[in-house]
Amino acid sequence: MAVALGIDLGTTNSVAAVATPTGVEFILGARGERVHPSVVAFPASGGVVVGSDAKRYRLSEPEHVVHSAKRFIGQSTRAPLVQLALTGVHYAVVEGANQQPIVVMRDRRMTIPEISAQVLRHLRRAAERQLGTPIEEAVITVPANFTDGQRQATREAGRLAGLDVIRLINEPTAAALAYGFGRDRDQTIAVFDFGGGTFDVSLLRIDGEVFEVLASDGDFFLGGDDLDLALAEHLAGEFHRVIGIDPRPHPALMMRLRMGAEAIKIHLSDHAAAEGEIEIDMTIDTQLGQRDGGSDRIGSLPFALTRAEFEERITGYVERAMVVTQQVMAAARIDPRQISEVLCVGGTTRIPRVRQRLAEVFGREPNIAIHPDEVVAHGAAIQAGSLTGNLVTNSGMAARDAVATAGHSPLALGALALPEMAARRPVLLDVNPATLAIHTAGGYTERLLTKNAPIPIERARVFTTSRDNQTRVEIDCCRGEARRYADNEPLGTLLLDGLPARPRGELHIEVQFRVDVDGILHVRATDQTSGQQQEAHLQVLGAPVPGAPDATNHPAGGER
Amino acid sequence: MSARAEVLLWAQRVTGRKGATAHQILEIPTGANSDDARDAFHKIARMAHPDLHRRTLEPAELELVTTAYARAAAAYQEIRGVRMSTGRIRTIRDGEIAAPSAATAGTGDPPLRKPVTGPRSPPSTSIAPPNKLAAASEEPASVGPRMSARALHHYRRAELALSRGDLAGAVLLLRMAVASDPQSAFLRSALSEVEAEVTKKP
Numbered sequence: 001m002a003v004a005l006g007i008d009l010g011t012t013n014s015v016a017a018v019a020t021p022t023g024v025e026f027i028l029g030a031r032g033e034r035v036h037p038s039v040v041a042f043p044a045s046g047g048v049v050v051g052s053d054a055k056r057y058r059l060s061e062p063e064h065v066v067h068s069a070k071r072f073i074g075q076s077t078r079a080p081l082v083q084l085a086l087t088g089v090h091y092a093v094v095e096g097a098n099q100q101p102i103v104v105m106r107d108r109r110m111t112i113p114e115i116s117a118q119v120l121r122h123l124r125r126a127a128e129r130q131l132g133t134p135i136e137e138a139v140i141t142v143p144a145n146f147t148d149g150q151r152q153a154t155r156e157a158g159r160l161a162g163l164d165v166i167r168l169i170n171e172p173t174a175a176a177l178a179y180g181f182g183r184d185r186d187q188t189i190a191v192f193d194f195g196g197g198t199f200d201v202s203l204l205r206i207d208g209e210v211f212e213v214l215a216s217d218g219d220f221f222l223g224g225d226d227l228d229l230a231l232a233e234h235l236a237g238e239f240h241r242v243i244g245i246d247p248r249p250h251p252a253l254m255m256r257l258r259m260g261a262e263a264i265k266i267h268l269s270d271h272a273a274a275e276g277e278i279e280i281d282m283t284i285d286t287q288l289g290q291r292d293g294g295s296d297r298i299g300s301l302p303f304a305l306t307r308a309e310f311e312e313r314i315t316g317y318v319e320r321a322m323v324v325t326q327q328v329m330a331a332a333r334i335d336p337r338q339i340s341e342v343l344c345v346g347g348t349t350r351i352p353r354v355r356q357r358l359a360e361v362f363g364r365e366p367n368i369a370i371h372p373d374e375v376v377a378h379g380a381a382i383q384a385g386s387l388t389g390n391l392v393t394n395s396g397m398a399a400r401d402a403v404a405t406a407g408h409s410p411l412a413l414g415a416l417a418l419p420e421m422a423a424r425r426p427v428l429l430d431v432n433p434a435t436l437a438i439h440t441a442g443g444y445t446e447r448l449l450t451k452n453a454p455i456p457i458e459r460a461r462v463f464t465t466s467r468d469n470q471t472r473v474e475i476d477c478c479r480g481e482a483r484r485y486a487d488n489e490p491l492g493t494l495l496l497d498g499l500p501a502r503p504r505g506e507l508h509i510e511v512q513f514r515v516d517v518d519g520i521l522h523v524r525a526t527d528q529t530s531g532q533q534q535e536a537h538l539q540v541l542g543a544p545v546p547g548a549p550d551a552t553n554h555p556a557g558g559e560r
Numbered sequence: 561m562s563a564r565a566e567v568l569l570w571a572q573r574v575t576g577r578k579g580a581t582a583h584q585i586l587e588i589p590t591g592a593n594s595d596d597a598r599d600a601f602h603k604i605a606r607m608a609h610p611d612l613h614r615r616t617l618e619p620a621e622l623e624l625v626t627t628a629y630a631r632a633a634a635a636y637q638e639i640r641g642v643r644m645s646t647g648r649i650r651t652i653r654d655g656e657i658a659a660p661s662a663a664t665a666g667t668g669d670p671p672l673r674k675p676v677t678g679p680r681s682p683p684s685t686s687i688a689p690p691n692k693l694a695a696a697s698e699e700p701a702s703v704g705p706r707m708s709a710r711a712l713h714h715y716r717r718a719e720l721a722l723s724r725g726d727l728a729g730a731v732l733l734l735r736m737a738v739a740s741d742p743q744s745a746f747l748r749s750a751l752s753e754v755e756a757e758v759t760k761k762p
Contacts, residue, residue, distance in 0.1 A: 167611075210602050333756075389615055427609045453637040454601070456610065458630035514630060517610055 004137035004166060004388045005127050006380030008174070009116065009154065011070040011197025011223060013347075014038045015377035016123040018131065019385030024378050027127045035373055036126075040118045041065045042105045050122035062090040062255045064105060068225065069115040071197055072101045074146075074153030081221050088229060090251045113153050117160035124161055138163040139384040141376050143198045144170040144216040145433045147479065148491060148521045155518070166387050168518040172202035173213060173430050174379030175345045179370060180206040181382055181426055187340040188214070190329075192358060192366065193376075194321060195346030197223040201325045203332050203339070212429040215332035215452050219324055224265070224348040227314045231261035234313060235278070239301050245284060253298075256280055260301070268307045269350045275304040311353040322357055331452070342366040345375055386425045429454045432515050439476035439485040441466040448513040451481070455519055460512035462528070469501040475511055475525055496525045498532065564616060567608050571628035582635035583745075591745050594640035601636040604629070639746075711741035715750070727758045 005027070008015045013035045016027040026034040029052055041054035042064045049057065058065045071085040076099040086093055096102035096111065103110045120138075127135050142154055151168055158165035172191035179189070185206045193200050200218025204211055235257045239247045247253040260278035267274045277300040284296050311318075329336060342358060344366045349355065358366045371378075432453045437445035440463070448459050465473060473496045480488030499507055508528040515521050526533045574585055583590050586600040610626045617625060707715065714737035721729035734751040741747060 207602055210605055212598075212602070333753075387611060387614065425612060427605045427612065429605055429609075449634075450637065450641070454633040456626055456630040457633040457637065458627060459634040517626075 002137060002388055003131060003133055003135055004139060004384035005124065005135050005163070006174075006377055006382070006384040007120065007123060007138050007140045008171065008377035008380060009070065009119065009140055009142075009157075010038055010195060011068050012038060012225065013196065013373065014119055014123060015374055016127055017374075017377045017381035018127065019381045024381045025131075026374065026377070027123060027130055029126065036119070036123060037067075038070065038116075038119050039065060039067045040069070040115055042108070048118060050118050058255055058259070059252070062251050064091070066091050066103055066105075066115050068197055069103075069112050069119075071221075073112045073116060073157070074150035075101070077101045084221065088225070090255065113157040114160055116154070116157035120157055120161035120163060124163060136162070136164055137166050137384070137388060139167045139169060139380045139387065140165055141171045141174045141380050142168050142519075143193075143218060143220070144172050144200045144202055144213075144431075145198075145218040145220055146170075146519070147434070147489075148519070151519050155520075167383065169380060169383055169428060170202070170213070170216070170430050170519075171345065171376045172200060172216060173204070173211060173428055174377075174383065175343055175370075175375045176202075176204045176206065176211050176379070177382050177426055177428065178375045178379035179341070179343055179367075180211065181209075181379075184208055188334065188338050189341040189343060190325075190339050190362065191343045191345060192321075192325065192349060193218075193345040194348035194354060195223050196225050196348070197221075199223060199321050199324070199346075199348075201321075201328050203328060203334055209425065210427045210429060212454070213431040213452070214334065215328050216431055216433065217324055217328045217331070219320060222317060222320055224262075224346070226317055227265055227348065227351075228258055228261045230313050230317070231265060231310065232258040235261055235301065235303065238303060242301065243298060245296065245298075250284060253280065253282060253284060256282070257301070260303075264303070264305060265310065265351070268305070268310050269352060271307070273304070273306045274310075277302050307352070311351075314351075314353070318351075318354055318357055321354070322361055325358075325361055336362045339364075343370060343375070344368060344372050345370075346372055382426065383428065430517075430519065431455060432457060432519065434479040435481050436477065436479050436491075436513055436515070436521060437485075437488065438463075438511060439478065443485055444483055445478060445480075445485050445488060448511065449515060453515075455515045456517050458512065458514040460510050463509050463511055464505045465499075465502070465507045465509075466504055468504045470504065470507075471499045471501055472497040473499070473509060473525075475523070477513075477521070477523055491521070494523050494525055496527060496532070499527055500529060502529070563607075564613075567613060567625055568617075568621060570604075570608060571625045574628035574631055575624060582638040585632055585635035586639070590743070592639075593745060593749055597636050597639040601632060604632050608632075707737070707744045707747060708741040711737040711744060711747060714740060715747065718750075718754075722754070727754065730754050731758060 003018055006017050006019070006024075014037075015035055017024050018027075019025075027036075028034060029036055031052065033052065036051045037055045039051065039054040039058070041049040041057040041061075043049060043057050044061060044064065054065060058067070066089075068085065068089060072082055072093065075082050077083075077093070077095040078099055082101065092104040093101050094104055094109075096109070101112055103112065103115055120140075124135050124138075138158060140154055140158055142151055146154070154168060155165050172193055175191045175193065176189060180187075183206075186208065188203065188205050191202045191204065193202075198218060198220055199222040200216060202216035203214040205214055206212075232254065236247050236254065239245070239253075239257065247257060257278065264274045279300050280298045281300070282298055284298055339362055342362050342364060344355070344358070349358075349366070349372050355366055355368070432449055432451065432455050435447050435451045436449045437447040440446045446461065446463070448461060449457060463473075475494040475496065476485065477491040477494065478485060478488035479491055482488050496509065510526045510528055512524040512526070513521060514524070524533065574580075577584060581590075582597075583592060586592075586597055586604070588596050588600045592600075608625055608629050610622060610629055613622055613625055714733050718730045718733035718737060721727075721733055731751070731754055734747065734754055738744070738747045738751055
């Protein structure tokens with residue numbers, strides 16, 4: 001029996017689960033943990049280390065540890081957000097073919113999908129060990145606002161990890177599925193997903209087994225990592241004041257402050273104040289710093305911070321999330337009072353200030369009964385089971401009979417007997433994350449598919465030539481809301497050549513946009529006069545080049 | 561009838577109709593509103609969502625069902641288009657409107673026709689002259705709600721008013737549009753959306 005894995009491939013952490021006849025089973029790490037850091041280390045001693053073990057190398061050799069790879073996946077190195085993300089990492093990233101980011105690790109050059117594939121392969125192997133069965137299929141979740149290129153690159157990562165990615169689903173949709181599946185609800189809910197690297201908020205209508213996304217939007221560059229950085233900046237100032245050395249030019253030292261900041265942040269979610277020392281235990285070459293002399297041994301940095309002070313520092317980030325939330329509700333013309341449940345997803349929603357602001361915006365307390373780190377993988381596992389039909393095998397056993405082992409959770413958060421599930425497979429009405437348009441004469445755009453349209457979706461429009469005897473047209477595709485083409489994000493160009501020479505306006509060219517179930521765009525242009533047809537899988541900047549050899553100059557590296 | 565036969569028959573029906581309106585694709589009456597469209601689309605999703613058939617249909621059959629489903633999704637989006645078109649109400653847009661009378665191609669001068677080179681990457685510019693497309697003056701009947709020429713005239717002016725943030729003016733113009741074409745469900749829903757927007761404003 002083929003088992004398909006549900007994977008939440010996160011910026012900072014990843015979680016994997018499978019639907020079994022008795023419930024959802026989480027894939028555990030070596031120490032029994034359900035959450036696996038999305039960290040890949042290439043230590044000096046050789047080999048590749050993934051997960052919690054890789055995190056240890058962040059201190060000793062930060063330049064050999066790849067983290068937050070999701071911030072670069074499927075994007076052009078020239079994208080402003082990528083440039084910004086590069087300032088937060090200590091490993092080397094260069095520009096490769098098709099502007100895709102390449103991680104350079106000593107003599108190895110790796111694409112971002114290859115890095116993510118290491119994480120996926122790690123999860124796959126852990127699952128195979130735990131379940132005792134080979135795993136070849138997976139459902140992987142992506143942020144709702146992921147672009148076409150980011151989705152393609154995520155698929156590519158799955159392929160490199162030896163997984164047939166049977167579906168990409170949006171993270172909030174997966175969370176809603178875990179919450180509402182099998183409960184036969186008729187309600188409108190909000191999913192507030194504030195994770196390590198991204199933020200998005202989605203409104204969904206649950207109508208029995210139909211999960212319809214009404215609207216979804218987000219800030220691709222807002223997450224818990226930003227809060228850590230903000231706090232680390234504060235600690236760096238303290239460090240400079242107390243110890244007399246500016247830590248900012250020292251990557252290893254800054255990494256230590258950042259990890260200290262993360263620990264303080266987590267502590268302050270449950271406590272009103274945090275006080276103590278961040279262990280540094282490093283020898284700093286002070287030539288780089290402000291003072292003369294060779295090097296200094298630094299033991300630790302004392303700190304004292306109250307929750308109120310911390311919340312003061314992060315208030316700008318939290319408010320950014322609230323503004324997006326209000327915009328999404330306005331876009332869907334939904335009043336906060338119509339929303340009967342607010343689901344919190346992602347570790348950042350543990351911060352009391354975030355929950356308090358959510359309660360104020362929605363006029364109701366958010367649901368904290370669901371596990372913010374696990375709910376997405378939980379939903380992905382249900383969808384994987386549904387797509388492969390594994391939810392219906394071995395029916396007769398009820399989920400509520402599930403043995404509460406370390407890895408087990410009852411299927412969906414309401415108890416549900418499997419025979420019911422067999423009859424009621426979930427139907428996910430996911431949405432297209434951005435308006436898709438083409439470039440028309442005059443520098444404007446013509447929109448073919450709008451943001452928040454249900455997928456899969458297909459729409460065609462007829463265009464004509466703008467000059468006499470024009471024998472070729474270039475169809476530039478872009479995503480974005482702006483009327484002017486130049487103000488949108490270009491996706492790629494389709495070329496239709498060898499058209500019959502006709503006066504302008506006499507050729508009819510049908511352009512068809514289709515967004516498939518995974519949210520990936522396919523464009524087709526047909527000359528209706530001659531029937532000549534061109535179909536293109538748009539080559540998105542930053543995405544892996546299909547059919548081209550990998551950017552690497554090494555044999556596929558195995559995980560140690 | 562088996563579920564398989566039912567979905568295949570439906571898919572053939574939907575893909576077989578050339579130039580069908582959004583309402584015809586969803587198989588709902590012409591005057592049906594966006595709530596009716598949602599109910600119809602949910603019913604279609606329960607029956608025909610490609611996920612439900614990936615293990616039971618042949619690849620070619622699944623492709624047919626996916627195409628039909630994707631067209632139904634576009635029809636659904638079109639009917640609720642005004643309501644769902646992002647928060648800024650001014651994004652009600654030209655693209656949703658079919659030309660009032662199918663003007664012969666090449667006569668009327670569509671607004672986007674002027675050939676101007678857009679920002680291009682250098683390699684292709686050097687080879688190719690500006691090859692941009694112009695929006696065709698003849699739209700397929702399947703895209704965009706239809707309305708009389710006079711209604712369209714009022715509707716366009718209402719859009720302009722909206723883009724200036726003039727809600728009251730937009731309501732007036734939309735009322736005139738509805739009066740010119742009382743059959744158009746699209747216009748009536750546009751009017752009620754904008755009226756709702758007005759009452760929400762203090």
